[in-house]
Amino acid sequence: MAVRRRLAYLAAVLTLLAGSGFAVDRWVWAPAMISTAGAGFDRPLPIPPLAPSHRDRHGRRVYDLRAQAGEHDFGAGPVRTEGFDGSYLGPTLRMARGEQVLVDVHDDLPEPTSVHWHGMRVPAAADGGPHQLIAPGSSWSASWRVDQPAATLWYHPHPHGATAQQVYRGLAGMIIVDDPATGSPALPHEYGVDDIPVIVQDKRFTADGRLDAANAPLAGIGLLGDTVAVNGVTGPFLPVVTRRVRLRLLNASNARTYDFGLTDGRRFALVGTDGGLLEAPVRLRRIMLSPGERAEIVVDLDPGRTEVLRSFPHPLGAGRLGDRFVGGDDTLDILQLRPAPVLRPGPDLPAVLAPLPLLTRDRAARTREFHLDDDAINGLPMDMDRVDARPIAGSTEIWRVVNDDGIPHNFHVHGVQFQVLTVAGAAPPPQLRGWKDTVFLPPGRPVELIMQFPRHPGPGVYMFHCHLLYHEDSGMMGQYAVIDPGS
Template identity: 50%
Template sequence: MRCHTAQCSRVPGRGAARPTLGSVSLTRRQLLRATAAAAVLAPLVPAVTGCAPGEVVPETQFGARLPIPPLDEGTLDGGTRTFRLAPQAGTHEFVPGKPAQTMGYNGAYLGPTLRAARGERVRVAVENRLTEATTVHFHGMVLPAAADGGPHAMINPGASTNPEWTIDQPAATLWYHPHPHGSTEKQVGYGLAGLFILDEPGTNEAAALPHTYGVDDIPLIVQDRRLDADGKITFDPAGNSLGTLGNSIAANGTLGAVLSVTTQRVRLRILNASNGRWFKFGLADHRPFHMVASDGGLLAAPLELTSVQLSPAERAEIVVELKPGESVMLRSFAPDLGRVNPPDAFGGGKEFDVVRLDAAASLAPSAALPAAFAALPAPEGTTTAVSRSFTFNGRSINNKTMDMNRIDFTAAPGEAEVWFVDNVSAYQHNVHVHGVQFRLVDIDGKQPPPERAGWKDTIPLLPREQNRIAFRMPKYADSEHPYMYHCHLLTHEDEGMMGQFLVAEAGAAGPAGSGTPSPHQHG
């Protein structure tokens, strides 16, 4: 990996040790698009010029074994599957011999992979062993707002909480992470993240795909990390326009990781858990692979690709086929970031090796991929749904920044909604909606690419681009606990690019500052 300024130091090494929101008319959107660049480009430029002083770019040599997060299937307690998570401080070596201060769940860095099935009642007992308050947000989970783990659900040091709900969504690769307003980037950046895998009993898809955890079904949490000369995690100073971009790429917490493959096909459950960097994953020799699932579950059929791009918090499940004895590198190619200035924002123009796949001399046979999975339902109708508009610009959504005491709108339980999400900025955002899985209807009026046609909870918002998404609101009525919607570039989120909504029956009272604006109807 290369950095193009003299400020960067290099540390030789072989990688890590093992260890109504208001309507926005078309005219206004066009006006905002025409004027946004002048307002934002000046503060952007110093934030992305090269590497920060003291930043380390290890000369990564691939050879360290890819660690597999422990699988936690919980314990059955009176019919409820119970998991236990303890966020805590620790140390972890990204550079051998240089321990860094980190955070993890039940350990020093990252957390176990939780696993449950559709129809099960689950409980997550969380004990906060940090010296600061935190939350645990279940990203992509369809669940009651009181169990969602947003910024209102703070867990003080030494305190505990026990969110409980019934799994009611298809098989998918979800994840969990902290969500304290103002310090999410810090806590996720120090290592608080883990996968939450959902299974769906009674379907044939699991048998048709590689599904033995840690053997041919591999969790892959990918993060960029900025390290100083002592191998410690550092962040850009407060107020940085783009957030921290690191030039060291960790897979499951390890630099230079190698996965030993023993089967003909291997399934990689990829999560972009970076604070702000975008990745475009593919194999170094440009061979095709098959994408089988996005954020919220299986696609309609295996999709042959040579690359898949993920903004922060997005997931993709891909199946790679190998021949005995060969090696191939999973690489992040330079991502397509749209009409952006400067061009290297959020990882544009840079390539990184992520994990090397080493096939054994003899490989166990794998089942052939099915021609198709279960058909996906059409996106919710656009004629009868409530329609809302959201304009992303700077650090605001609809010219508002996050106010913990303000409810931006109230929706009815189970109501069909269509959202027009418009990025008028000169740089990238993305959008995550809590408590739902949605479908991307179109991008600037055009059909979305097939890799984004399945269930999603997070989508990229490229500069000057409008996305239309459709979904049903959660069925859980609650006039006190809100859900969030926000940019998942964590600096942007921390600095206020977030709003909140209630799902409640008509006439239900909400917290102070709540309101139920008239929905904006798009033509």
């Protein structure tokens, strides 16, 4: 039964129960709303270490990652988790445009895994999707030339049918791409001081303290936690010593969409989205990120005055009843910023950040249409042996994507960055005008994406899918292969 039909059925049941005098509010309605506002911040925010690397004899920058099980303390005692090179999350991979990189990945888990470089333009054989599984006790190597603007990306597992559980247990990490031509020296850039990775995930714990991996009841979107962990800890605070701080926000949650803002209502500067810097800063009070999306924001702070980054209630397009059950009514404190009494000044934000060449409709060779509904795309659940699209290398296409369900979805395309042409027929808001690889899909409102497919050596397939991981694992995913002209 399609999710929207399940929600309609639920609404009818609740209406009947309420009409019969049943205490629906105490039974299901009130507990579905979560608030952690004012819960307190008592743990310093850990900064993921930069991954060590070395140059091999071919001049490649080489990283080693090891997926392993362990125990991690979120703040109430150790629980069983997984991570890269540690018990939870992984180090930040920092690399520069133009470098040839090699990542050796070792699987020390009791099950197969893979590692996908989310947002990275790589050959299909190095993409780390479900076709590049790593068996327990074995290794896999991926190599590519970094050829994209300065950006905040991330890495995570992608085994078909098991992605949600592995990411939830902690297998994820950030990637930072540096590029002088598309970066800005005027932005805060001292890693861990004024340039801060903020990896946001929601968790739920059982009565005996273990991670609870059960899907949220009545939601249809997978796991929704009642506790937020940032860089692996709950209730974090960040001591700040500079007037401006750059937060690299990553929504690494399984299903939850956040609407980030500061509790005093002050504006921040959005300077970058999934695929790199915007052409100019955009002043906002809120930035909504669905699972997999990133945003770089710069916050101006006052000496000695604490600020709180919070996720506020926000509409998700599922209606009054549906939004409550998919997290739209929740209020979640994320991170407290604690400025010192005296702050180090820095340069003003530049009026222009980076060049942003636009892909225009007249360049598109063709338009494709994708409808997401009932654990399928265009009526077809994921099939590892089926290729759903074959764009030509170097060509530009428009993909019109429609959420036909009554609940939230989003859309991630491997191997490329795209630009948003329209949302429901209108020009996109400023926060959607940069390079993107993942975009929220409001129910019933078509989103047009334009993308140019790069030329990479070797055959293989890339994924496109909903990045609510329960939906991805359940079959809301397809594959495309980039082919040579005339192939």
